[in-house]
Amino acid sequence: MKASYNWLKEFVDFDHLPEKLAELMTNIGLNVEGIDEVGLTCRDVVVGKVLTCKPVPKTDHLSYCEVDVGTGEPLGIVCGAPNVAEGQIVPVALVGAELAGGFKIEKRKLRGVVSTGMICSEKELGISEEAAGIMVLEYSPLDFTPIEGTPPLVHPYNSRGGEGESFFKIGAPLTDYVGKQDWIFDVEVTINRPDCLSHLGMAREISAATGLELKMPSFELQEDSEPAEVKITIEIEAPDKCPRYSVRIVEGVKVAPSPLWMQDRLRNLGVRPISNIVDVTNYVLLELGHPLHAFDYHFIAEQKIIVRTAEDGEKFITLDDDEHKLQKSDLLIADSEKGIALAGVMGGLNSEIMDDTEDVLLECAYFEPVGIRITSRDRGISSESSYRFERGVDPEMTLYAVDRAAYLVHEYAGGRVLKGVVDNYPKQWQSKPVKLRTERVNKLLATNIHSRDIAVFLERLGCKVKTCETFKTEHSLWREDFEKLIKGLLEMDMDGITSLPMLQVRWNEKVKSGVDFIKGDPFDSFGDIWKLFNKLQESGMPESDISKVLEKIGCNVSFQIHEVTPPSWRHDLDREIDLVEEIARLHGYDRVIPAASSGVPLLFDEAKERPRRLVSRFKQALVELGFREIISPSLVPQTDAERYPYQEKPVKLLNPLSEDLSHLRIGLGPSLLRAAVRNLSAGQQNIRIFEWGKSFRMDGGTVGEGWRLAGLLTGNIRPESWIDNTRELGFFDLKGLIELFLNKISLDKPLFNPYDIAGLSDGCGIFVDMEDRELRTGQFGLLDPAVCETFGVDIPVWFFEFDGDILLKVAGAVPQYRPLPRYPSARRDLAFQVDAELHAERLEEILRKHGGKQLETLELFDLFSGKGIPAGKKSLAYHLTFRSTERTLSDTEVDRWVKQMIDGAAAEVGAVLRS
Amino acid sequence: MIDMRYFEHLTDLLKKAIKEVNCAEDVEQLRIKYLGRKGLLSKASSTFRLLEDPDHRRYFGRGFAEFKKFATSAIEELQEKYQKEQHIVKVDLTLPGRKVFSGGLHPLTLIMDEIIDIFRGMGFVVETGPEAETIYYNFDALNTPHWHPARDLTDTFYLDLPGEEPMSYVLRTETSPVQIRTMERQKPPIRIIVPGRTYRKDKPDASHSPCFMQVEGLYVDKGVTFADLKGTVLAFYRAIFGADIDTRFRPHFFPFTEPSAEVDVTCVFCRGEGCRVCKKTGWMEMGGSGMVDPNVLEGVGIDPEIYSGWAFGLGIERIAMLKYGVDDIRLFYENDLRFLEQF
Numbered sequence A: 001m002k003a004s005y006n007w008l009k010e011f012v013d014f015d016h017l018p019e020k021l022a023e024l025m026t027n028i029g030l031n032v033e034g035i036d037e038v039g040l041t042c043r044d045v046v047v048g049k050v051l052t053c054k055p056v057p058k059t060d061h062l063s064y065c066e067v068d069v070g071t072g073e074p075l076g077i078v079c080g081a082p083n084v085a086e087g088q089i090v091p092v093a094l095v096g097a098e099l100a101g102g103f104k105i106e107k108r109k110l111r112g113v114v115s116t117g118m119i120c121s122e123k124e125l126g127i128s129e130e131a132a133g134i135m136v137l138e139y140s141p142l143d144f145t146p147i148e149g150t151p152p153l154v155h156p157y158n159s160r161g162g163e164g165e166s167f168f169k170i171g172a173p174l175t176d177y178v179g180k181q182d183w184i185f186d187v188e189v190t191i192n193r194p195d196c197l198s199h200l201g202m203a204r205e206i207s208a209a210t211g212l213e214l215k216m217p218s219f220e221l222q223e224d225s226e227p228a229e230v231k232i233t234i235e236i237e238a239p240d241k242c243p244r245y246s247v248r249i250v251e252g253v254k255v256a257p258s259p260l261w262m263q264d265r266l267r268n269l270g271v272r273p274i275s276n277i278v279d280v281t282n283y284v285l286l287e288l289g290h291p292l293h294a295f296d297y298h299f300i301a302e303q304k305i306i307v308r309t310a311e312d313g314e315k316f317i318t319l320d321d322d323e324h325k326l327q328k329s330d331l332l333i334a335d336s337e338k339g340i341a342l343a344g345v346m347g348g349l350n351s352e353i354m355d356d357t358e359d360v361l362l363e364c365a366y367f368e369p370v371g372i373r374i375t376s377r378d379r380g381i382s383s384e385s386s387y388r389f390e391r392g393v394d395p396e397m398t399l400y401a402v403d404r405a406a407y408l409v410h411e412y413a414g415g416r417v418l419k420g421v422v423d424n425y426p427k428q429w430q431s432k433p434v435k436l437r438t439e440r441v442n443k444l445l446a447t448n449i450h451s452r453d454i455a456v457f458l459e460r461l462g463c464k465v466k467t468c469e470t471f472k473t474e475h476s477l478w479r480e481d482f483e484k485l486i487k488g489l490l491e492m493d494m495d496g497i498t499s500l501p502m503l504q505v506r507w508n509e510k511v512k513s514g515v516d517f518i519k520g521d522p523f524d525s526f527g528d529i530w531k532l533f534n535k536l537q538e539s540g541m542p543e544s545d546i547s548k549v550l551e552k553i554g555c556n557v558s559f560q561i562h563e564v565t566p567p568s569w570r571h572d573l574d575r576e577i578d579l580v581e582e583i584a585r586l587h588g589y590d591r592v593i594p595a596a597s598s599g600v601p602l603l604f605d606e607a608k609e610r611p612r613r614l615v616s617r618f619k620q621a622l623v624e625l626g627f628r629e630i631i632s633p634s635l636v637p638q639t640d641a642e643r644y645p646y647q648e649k650p651v652k653l654l655n656p657l658s659e660d661l662s663h664l665r666i667g668l669g670p671s672l673l674r675a676a677v678r679n680l681s682a683g684q685q686n687i688r689i690f691e692w693g694k695s696f697r698m699d700g701g702t703v704g705e706g707w708r709l710a711g712l713l714t715g716n717i718r719p720e721s722w723i724d725n726t727r728e729l730g731f732f733d734l735k736g737l738i739e740l741f742l743n744k745i746s747l748d749k750p751l752f753n754p755y756d757i758a759g760l761s762d763g764c765g766i767f768v769d770m771e772d773r774e775l776r777t778g779q780f781g782l783l784d785p786a787v788c789e790t791f792g793v794d795i796p797v798w799f800f801e802f803d804g805d806i807l808l809k810v811a812g813a814v815p816q817y818r819p820l821p822r823y824p825s826a827r828r829d830l831a832f833q834v835d836a837e838l839h840a841e842r843l844e845e846i847l848r849k850h851g852g853k854q855l856e857t858l859e860l861f862d863l864f865s866g867k868g869i870p871a872g873k874k875s876l877a878y879h880l881t882f883r884s885t886e887r888t889l890s891d892t893e894v895d896r897w898v899k900q901m902i903d904g905a906a907a908e909v910g911a912v913l914r915s
Numbered sequence B: 001m002i003d004m005r006y007f008e009h010l011t012d013l014l015k016k017a018i019k020e021v022n023c024a025e026d027v028e029q030l031r032i033k034y035l036g037r038k039g040l041l042s043k044a045s046s047t048f049r050l051l052e053d054p055d056h057r058r059y060f061g062r063g064f065a066e067f068k069k070f071a072t073s074a075i076e077e078l079q080e081k082y083q084k085e086q087h088i089v090k091v092d093l094t095l096p097g098r099k100v101f102s103g104g105l106h107p108l109t110l111i112m113d114e115i116i117d118i119f120r121g122m123g124f125v126v127e128t129g130p131e132a133e134t135i136y137y138n139f140d141a142l143n144t145p146h147w148h149p150a151r152d153l154t155d156t157f158y159l160d161l162p163g164e165e166p167m168s169y170v171l172r173t174e175t176s177p178v179q180i181r182t183m184e185r186q187k188p189p190i191r192i193i194v195p196g197r198t199y200r201k202d203k204p205d206a207s208h209s210p211c212f213m214q215v216e217g218l219y220v221d222k223g224v225t226f227a228d229l230k231g232t233v234l235a236f237y238r239a240i241f242g243a244d245i246d247t248r249f250r251p252h253f254f255p256f257t258e259p260s261a262e263v264d265v266t267c268v269f270c271r272g273e274g275c276r277v278c279k280k281t282g283w284m285e286m287g288g289s290g291m292v293d294p295n296v297l298e299g300v301g302i303d304p305e306i307y308s309g310w311a312f313g314l315g316i317e318r319i320a321m322l323k324y325g326v327d328d329i330r331l332f333y334e335n336d337l338r339f340l341e342q343f
């Protein structure tokens, strides 16, 4: 909300300059997000009176005026405005003055006539955008002839002066009347503090923080002798939705522009001035925070206002000329025939103030917040009124606010205020007292605020405070002792505790159940005793007896308890903690001294640490292999699920921002492809990226959520360089990287399982399985060109994706040390001719099986087919290393194992040894 | 007629020549003689083109290949041997080094890791939880009033789940649901931070993104105070932005906490002097904090008379933007390598 510095100062006489005030307000929770300086900065613009006004010869629009500016010697000023006339009171910029936009006034000669000054328009002064003519502060009675269709102009400033006597002092600085310097604060008012949505509300906070007195606007309302109640009756059919409805009637007003100072204020605060009546309601809203509505009294049928719920389907036209179809949940201000206002939200077109309105009915009501919120939301109307009503206004403010409005209407639009407020208040506001413990405040805040200061802070906020000291406790008790004491005590006969027998009876059923003793825990005197105290009180024991009981068991610390009744404008104070916050605010958050956490370091939880460490390791491993981490939005277009062959159903948003962000991603493939497209089109040739992120899918009726780790590669095996050539990535480059990655993250014994995988090219995809192929960990291969194409990629793209949750379970095996070899190894090379169809993995498996435990390594060094190898066959050549941990191996035993391998391979897959 | 032992002769010849090599120039001579454009191999290959008999072609071809392999590797070996000496004087060391692909972590990960490190040092444990949440954990348990605008369809993403009550699941708007889940599971003392993705229905622009990342902290124990909160938050911001950083706590409203505070830190650009970025205030808004509302504690079965706690939240992107001088939040999610490679 916008707030005026000058206006706040009318409520509280502070010394703070604007910046200092902003700081103070920010520190108590009224965050000032910006300060705007407004008003005329130039003091060389004064009030002048046009004495004579004659056309300048040989021009069609210039006039030569003699203007009295209070110096005794009239100034000669040439004026080009069409509306300048003799007798007017106008703003005059003297020679040397600097106007809005830096325009400097100099003595000038125009068509042979000397002009010493300038009569200004509102725009030239920087007051508004009005530039059609000069600003006229007061018309001459002679030249004033109303133009058809425009409202009759009454000059409000006259109302206080006598007949023929001007309100304006000729020669006085214009800023005495209009364009006064002010600072407009942009204040962030939190949703729980509707009472601060006015100058009064903010001023009250400033007063509470500074201790300076809060001054309410002083005015004396002159009432007519005719009572208002004979002119209007109010019937509230829905007291739950409208607990209070107050009105005043002002008869015989003249609708006209409101006084300049009021217009100024409204404009500065972002409200467009309309007419004196409407402006007054807006002014009081900004002043006191209570919304008001003005009806033209004559449009109210049968002198009766009925506050009722709307009929389903009832039509109503609001004053912005919008037709609404209402529902039962909407509250309507009506007369016997029709609705005249959508309660608390907006008035009706049928009863609004017109230029010729004479009698005005001012409404000031209290509407229940939830109803207004629903109507505002359902009808799609948000107004200054609904904004406040739906947050909660002060139900006790209606009389003061309607009086204030009636006074201002009377002051600036004339007429007579009928006697009395017609006030229907079926549901009285009740404030509920709240208990506040001084100790609680100081314990939570780690402060040492005195009980007396707490009461003072709360009183400044408008609370009623009753402080009492209740009982005393000692800290040195442990729970068991305490329990024992209480129990023993209850069995004893105690002098002077008259209510004890009753308490003994109730102990088991009520008190005990309320005090939850935890064996062995150190006794927290404060919280426990407070609970016990409450329970004893609940059991009907008088406070004096409770004190005695507690004294008997050695309790020595006083509880200072404030019984706090919040004011009618504070609906947010209904628990002790709410009051603690108030004390904290007024004491000052900045006065709480930062402390180190008082707790001991907590135990390290390996179960929680492990996944986080592993994820770091996954990422680090890929980074070492030259991958860049990306992070992409989890929100994706629906088309992803069509373009990418997922088996799962995607999760849909109910209220997406756009079609591009309407679903949750099932996997990371599309995200990575989009990133690839972006970078390819930016001219990147080599892309190696990965992402760790959540994936989502429909799982029954609800959401299945899991981690994924995926990566994408395209381009060359290494960057281009002058030293040597590079080449395009191939399958075994990817496989090598994956093997290295799995090794780096200590994945124990992954199994590669070639398969035709959806999304990957046939014959170019592999599943990574674990635990004898029971656990599918991930997959990698060449992305299906058809999929790539739908994302606009036409080059080979290599891709891998792992189930992150499974990786977290199976990765990170702890390495186990093996002693370093102490005996030399024996090496052999073997080449086999096998069926071309045979998987290398299979042959290797067989060779290892037959090689025995001394076979240390088995490494493929050549794959060959073609010349010298029969069709349908291939040759696989291996380096073998044998080693024993116990002795040096002899050639004969090595030869024996080699023979076993050769025979085994021959027997199982028909492998033929090539020399 | 072709002498099929031609290549055997050549091999013998070359072997002899190799023994006589003394310096790099000799190697070069040898290379020109055997492997050069007009060398012996080149000549042999033109001879090969003249052969017509397939048998001849096969024998000759094999001999040619074997010899070529031998000669190439032998000469390369020599080159390497003699070039070692040459490197010292002849190679232009100003030539650029060989490039390799350099990977890297995303800037948000770097910041997140840094934040986690700082809090772990202060005894916080990392907790995580689901991003698709029930309204119970995302709103109700966090004491969000039913009328609070955060619950509106205009502010929060709801999921369209045919099997569930309408509007019963959201994409979490903060990571605080994990705080509730933790408190339900674990007795105090609790000292956790919760990093993760969160979602709000904000149109993407330079300072908004519908998905973004947060870290929230929670500390619940006996005797936990507002002063601890201030101390911990101050220590954190000094760790991340520098020792000259100060914090300002000013009252605010959050349903989850009371008393609540918005945390401002010294503007990192002007160090508090006042500049354009901080609107001359010297402060920058960083995130919410406060004492955990008793309603929240009661809701998870922790007695607020015995225990108290505090919580705070902060935006990862915001910190990354301030720290790295990034002026558009969207850059973090566009994954342009030219951006990512800067970190």
Ligand SMILES: [Zn+2]
Pocket: B267, B268, B269, B270, B271, B272, B273, B274, B275, B276, B277, B278, B279, B280, B282, B283
């Ligand atoms: Zn700054």
